[in-house]
Amino acid sequence: MNSLKRVILFGATSAIAEQTARQLVAQGASLYCVGRNPDKLTALIDDLKVRAGSQQCIDGCVADLVDHSRHEHLINDATHVLGEVDGVLIAHGTLPVQQACEADVAMTRKEIETNALSVISLLTLLANLFEQQQRGVIAVISSVAGDRGRQSNYVYGAAKGMLTLFLQGLRNRLAKANVDVVTIKPGFVDTPMTADFNKAGPLWAKPDQVAKGIIKAMQRGKDEVYILWFWRWIMLFIRHIPESFFKRMTL
Amino acid sequence: MMPRSWNRLPRVDPDRVELLTNRSQPLDSNLPRPLLAYGNGRSYGDVCLTERGTLMLTRGLDRFIDFDPNRGVLRCEAGVTLAEILALVVPRGWFLPSTPGTRLATVGGAVANDVHGKNHHALGSFGHHVRALELWRSDGRVIECYPEEGNGWFRATIGGLGLTGLIRWVELQLIPIQNTWMWVESQRFANLDEFWTLSRRAEALWPYTVAWIDCLAKGKAQGRGILLAGQHAAAQAELPVFKEGSKRMLFDPPFSLVNGLSLRVFNALYYRQSVKPQGGLSHYVPYFYPLDAIQDWNRIYGRSGFYQYQCVVPPREAEAAIPALLDTITRHGEGSFLAVLKTFGPMPSLGMLSFPRPGTTLALDFPNRGDKTRRLLDKLDAIVREAGGTLYPGKDARMPASLFQSGYPEWEAFKDYVDPDFSSRFWQRVTS
Numbered sequence: 001m002n003s004l005k006r007v008i009l010f011g012a013t014s015a016i017a018e019q020t021a022r023q024l025v026a027q028g029a030s031l032y033c034v035g036r037n038p039d040k041l042t043a044l045i046d047d048l049k050v051r052a053g054s055q056q057c058i059d060g061c062v063a064d065l066v067d068h069s070r071h072e073h074l075i076n077d078a079t080h081v082l083g084e085v086d087g088v089l090i091a092h093g094t095l096p097v098q099q100a101c102e103a104d105v106a107m108t109r110k111e112i113e114t115n116a117l118s119v120i121s122l123l124t125l126l127a128n129l130f131e132q133q134q135r136g137v138i139a140v141i142s143s144v145a146g147d148r149g150r151q152s153n154y155v156y157g158a159a160k161g162m163l164t165l166f167l168q169g170l171r172n173r174l175a176k177a178n179v180d181v182v183t184i185k186p187g188f189v190d191t192p193m194t195a196d197f198n199k200a201g202p203l204w205a206k207p208d209q210v211a212k213g214i215i216k217a218m219q220r221g222k223d224e225v226y227i228l229w230f231w232r233w234i235m236l237f238i239r240h241i242p243e244s245f246f247k248r249m250t251l
Numbered sequence: 252m253m254p255r256s257w258n259r260l261p262r263v264d265p266d267r268v269e270l271l272t273n274r275s276q277p278l279d280s281n282l283p284r285p286l287l288a289y290g291n292g293r294s295y296g297d298v299c300l301t302e303r304g305t306l307m308l309t310r311g312l313d314r315f316i317d318f319d320p321n322r323g324v325l326r327c328e329a330g331v332t333l334a335e336i337l338a339l340v341v342p343r344g345w346f347l348p349s350t351p352g353t354r355l356a357t358v359g360g361a362v363a364n365d366v367h368g369k370n371h372h373a374l375g376s377f378g379h380h381v382r383a384l385e386l387w388r389s390d391g392r393v394i395e396c397y398p399e400e401g402n403g404w405f406r407a408t409i410g411g412l413g414l415t416g417l418i419r420w421v422e423l424q425l426i427p428i429q430n431t432w433m434w435v436e437s438q439r440f441a442n443l444d445e446f447w448t449l450s451r452r453a454e455a456l457w458p459y460t461v462a463w464i465d466c467l468a469k470g471k472a473q474g475r476g477i478l479l480a481g482q483h484a485a486a487q488a489e490l491p492v493f494k495e496g497s498k499r500m501l502f503d504p505p506f507s508l509v510n511g512l513s514l515r516v517f518n519a520l521y522y523r524q525s526v527k528p529q530g531g532l533s534h535y536v537p538y539f540y541p542l543d544a545i546q547d548w549n550r551i552y553g554r555s556g557f558y559q560y561q562c563v564v565p566p567r568e569a570e571a572a573i574p575a576l577l578d579t580i581t582r583h584g585e586g587s588f589l590a591v592l593k594t595f596g597p598m599p600s601l602g603m604l605s606f607p608r609p610g611t612t613l614a615l616d617f618p619n620r621g622d623k624t625r626r627l628l629d630k631l632d633a634i635v636r637e638a639g640g641t642l643y644p645g646k647d648a649r650m651p652a653s654l655f656q657s658g659y660p661e662w663e664a665f666k667d668y669v670d671p672d673f674s675s676r677f678w679q680r681v682t683s
Binding site: 015037039040043044046047050051192195 | 270272273274275276311314315316317318328339
């Protein structure tokens with residue numbers, strides 16, 4: 001079992017990360033939260049401070065994670081504030097408009113930058129830190145969209161797919177250092193990011209449900225997790241549809 | 252799923268539903284008008300509904316902002332529920348100064364309806380304990396409101412049915428407690444006459460009092476029931492262990508499970524339950540929130556929903572008006588699952604449209620049987636009107652405009668504070 005007493009959250013103001021933060025604080029954790037929107041980050045940190053016990057430390061920093069030059073400083077500051085780091089959750093991301101990306105490659109590059117490259121930059125630094133301390137858990141929110149390219153959102157899918165592959169390699173490398181790398185594939189989640197979808201139906205999970213799944217997976221050092229169990233089977237099926245047939249489908 | 256109110260009446264859909272998550276973000280000028288905040292859907296009727304425009308869901312505004320555990324002062328966003336507040340403050344020795352019969356209401360909703368609880372005669376209503384709140388107007392103005400200031404924004408917003416703008420945060424003064432338990436005495440009374448005497452005596456001694464009455468009992472037994480008096484328990488050497496259970500109503504029955512037969516059985520059994528005149532400990536959850544133990548309990552009334560009817564009649568008229576109301580109900584062959592009777596204290600409410608006022612309040616719910624039920628409610632209206640009483644907007648889906656206007660004489664002055672971009676189905680109904 002990985003202990004989660006001191007945790008860094010990137011993209012902390014996202015709905016999933018905020019619920020994760022609340023649950024971690026309820027379990028006695030100290031947190032360092034990184035978020036892009038200063039108002040939202042302040043609101044989050046104030047809230048967590050009210051919830052936290054007197055021995056817990058809640059701190060954070062505003063940063064746009066697309067700016068790689070700040071990554072090293074952020075990690076150093078977090079390590080300094082927390083003393084040591086037991087776990088990291090990387091949760092930032094955007095949901096691109098597929099049509100906009102099809103019209104403009106600059107848009108595609110931007111989405112890949114946000115959803116994949118900025119995460120890979122953080123992971124590169126964090127991997128070295130965790131490898132050195134020979135323990136800990138790194139969790140990243142990837143997506144079921146990264147399991148197979150589909151016409152409806154393959155830019156997002158490609159970015160998340162890159163993450164999933166990168167994490168597989170990293171997991172393989174860090175296993176020798178006793179460090180767990182967890183790939184989270186939440187499926188559909190009812191958050192502001194998916195505000196434009198019709199969310200009726202059993203496929204949709206609530207952010208607090210996802211948060212619970214994330215914490216459990218981090219504690220147990222899981223590898224790749226689907227939060228709702230049936231997604232594993234849905235994606236297994238989707239991955240095995242022959243390409244010659246799949247290319248004519250509209251998924 | 253479109254937002255509904257708790258009694259599932261009326262069923263009206265807005266043009267748009269928007270989840271608010273960031274308290275620093277001004278109201279979006281692109282949202283279709285009118286605007287209205289919707290909290291956790293625990294009011295009955297249409298104060299939280301609109302047929303056009305945008306319902307802004309405030310449950311995404313669920314953050315605490317500041318808590319001073321030494322003074323018991325809490326500031327939080329408007330979409331935080333009372334349950335979430337209790338979970339935070341109770342272990343630190345504080346409690347809500349006023350609470351309705353559900354802890355699933357939001358703070359914003361509690362302010363907008365100026366809700367009350369079993370301790371009204373001692374501590375007033377929810378609004379009496381609000382130290383400050385912030386209002387966002389559709390023109391971009393941000394107004395901080397305090398009870399001591401004279402410009403009217405506070406008085407308009409307490410009990411203001413969410414019409415004065417979006418309430419973004421609220422600061423509350425809590426009350427101290429020793430533990431999570433209540434000391435409760437229950438006593439049976441054989442009729443209304445006994446209730447008046449018993450209730451007067453209990454109010455002088457206890458901070459919390461409420462009575463449940465069997466509204467099917469007739470004649471000499473009319474108004475028989477059980478009076479519950481309580482106070483927060485003193486420090487105890489040893490406390491019992493409390494384990495909270497949770498049940499859920501899983502489906503919509505094809506017809507209301509509340510009907511003539513089940514009402515008769517339930518009311519008779521309830522009246523015969525064992526009472527504890529010598530007193531005993533009860534955990535605060537079952538004491539204050541018995542119905543919260545069954546999630547989605549409103550579904551027992553089936554898909555057609557039910558009507559809540561809560562009126563207040565002035566002290567001088569109460570002893571005549573309450574029996575008249577009960578007579579009308581029994582004669583109509585209707586009954587209410589839980590009829591609740593409570594005397595409000597003399598403390599004037601702070602809001603221009605606050606419901607609590609000196610007198611006796613009776614709360615009832617009736618399965619919706621269409622015109623038959625509405626005819627009964629019209630008859631009850633006549634008695635309330637005659638007695639100079641009024642109805643509770645937060646529990647109303649049908650009162651005529653004239654009854655609202657006579658019961659809330661400040662409604663025209665209140666209009667000056669209504670945000671021009673805000674409205675509700677209730678407001679359109681009672682001001683037309």
